[in-house]
Amino acid sequence: MKAVGYRRSLPVSDPDCLLDVTLPDPVAKGRDLLVQVKAVSVNPVDAKQRKRAEPAEGEIAVLGYDAAGVVVAVGDEVTLFKPGDEVWYAGSIARPGTNSELHVVDERIAGRKPKSLDFAHAAALPLTTITAWELLFDRLRIPKDREDHGQSLLIVGAAGGVGSILTQLARRLTGLKVIGTASREETQAWVKELGAHEVIDHRKPLSQELKRVGIDSVTHVAGLTHTDQHIGEIVESLAPFGNLALIDDPAVFDVKLLKRKALSLHWELMFTRSLFQTADMVRQHEMLNEAADLVDAGVLRTTFGEHLGEINAANLKRAHELIESNTAKGKMVLEFR
Numbered sequence: 001m002k003a004v005g006y007r008r009s010l011p012v013s014d015p016d017c018l019l020d021v022t023l024p025d026p027v028a029k030g031r032d033l034l035v036q037v038k039a040v041s042v043n044p045v046d047a048k049q050r051k052r053a054e055p056a057e058g059e060i061a062v063l064g065y066d067a068a069g070v071v072v073a074v075g076d077e078v079t080l081f082k083p084g085d086e087v088w089y090a091g092s093i094a095r096p097g098t099n100s101e102l103h104v105v106d107e108r109i110a111g112r113k114p115k116s117l118d119f120a121h122a123a124a125l126p127l128t129t130i131t132a133w134e135l136l137f138d139r140l141r142i143p144k145d146r147e148d149h150g151q152s153l154l155i156v157g158a159a160g161g162v163g164s165i166l167t168q169l170a171r172r173l174t175g176l177k178v179i180g181t182a183s184r185e186e187t188q189a190w191v192k193e194l195g196a197h198e199v200i201d202h203r204k205p206l207s208q209e210l211k212r213v214g215i216d217s218v219t220h221v222a223g224l225t226h227t228d229q230h231i232g233e234i235v236e237s238l239a240p241f242g243n244l245a246l247i248d249d250p251a252v253f254d255v256k257l258l259k260r261k262a263l264s265l266h267w268e269l270m271f272t273r274s275l276f277q278t279a280d281m282v283r284q285h286e287m288l289n290e291a292a293d294l295v296d297a298g299v300l301r302t303t304f305g306e307h308l309g310e311i312n313a314a315n316l317k318r319a320h321e322l323i324e325s326n327t328a329k330g331k332m333v334l335e336f337r
Contacts, residue, residue, distance in 0.1 A: 111289045
């Protein structure tokens with residue numbers, strides 16, 4: 001099968017950072033699905049893995065943690081899908097990635113693809129949807145109802161992949177007052193379009209920007225990017241007994257800053273369930289099915305941002321460059337023709 005991988009961890013400027021390769025076809029066993037990959041999207045974790053996870057000598061690592069495709073074979077323990085089913089999923093960091101013509105994935109972390117979306121638009125959503133869903137409802141434990149519980153959520157980095165879906169989930173499925181941050185006119189308009197009540201500029205002090213729109217403090221913060229740069233202003237902006245949930249990797253983080261206000265810290269990693277084969281691993285299958293229903297009902301929209309063409313090393317390299325520049329709006333998607 002055709003795939004895109006890498007032999008060494010190299011900067012994105014190196015022409016060999018990603019390579020077009022041919023690999024043996026994988027085989028579905030146990031609870032695995034063998035999927036013919038139709039489309040993938042690119043996430044910050046792809047670039048992080050490329051830079052940090054050096055393959056063993058002589059081996060090729062394949063990246064990619066979002067896919068939409070068609071089941072072509074199933075393992076002997078599969079009960080949730082059959083060949084011919086259209087699926088979407090985010091894969092596992094403990095297994096080869098989705099940047100390949102064929103891919104195996106545990107059925108418990110795959111869901112049925114929304115009927116209303118083509119493969120490209122569906123591929124934009126799984127990883128970010130699961131991340132946002134778990135952050136909002138599992139980590140922060142926000143009630144999934146439209147009642148006003150006097151709670152508010154500041155989303156730092158609301159125009160990115162996770163931010164784009166988190167903004168929608170928070171606005172459409174909860175009673176939260178939703179404030180998103182974005183720095184450019186284009187991305188601020190995008191966040192507003194996705195449903196944020198207010199949009200502020202994270203290039204300026206967050207606490208001052210909140211006051212500019214009439215908000216003294218918030219009860220919850222989702223730190224999606226550059227949390228180490230914003231932590232002082234995040235603490236300043238949170239009300240006493242507030243909650244901070246992170247998905248990024250702060251270089252420096254002084255947790256003592258949270259003590260004075262008795263703030264709670266939560267970390268979200270959507271790969272934890274598959275990495276540790278948790279007893280509730282099938283919850284991601286259920287989340288994706290529920291999200292598919294919400295998409296088909298018109299409650300949620302795809303966060304598809306830009307189509308970068310065929311799945312090959314050159315186009316994926318361009319996607320990694322955009323990810324590392326922190327200028328992406330929505331998700332970047334590629335397809336096998």
